[in-house]
Amino acid sequence: MLNQNLPGTTELLYYCLLANGKSLPQPLVFELYQNQLTKSLLENQIQELKNGI
Structure with missing residues (x-):
């Protein structure tokens, strides 16, 4: 699971996936948000x- 203590972990994960041409499933994006x-x-x-x- 994500380390909630790190600032910007969600954004970092999201941009890493975007950079790799992948996208997060919508429910996961919403949950992370x-x-x-x-x-x-x-x-x-x-x-x-x-x-x-």
Whole structure:
């Protein structure tokens, strides 16, 4: 599975596949996009909590 700790892992994987003339199946693209979105939202919430302390 992807290492969620690395920034831009999803994008990197996507562009690597594109460069090789391959494309990700749509459900996978959507799932990866959702994971990135969720991660961003959580990171924002964590930052807000840290700032509030």
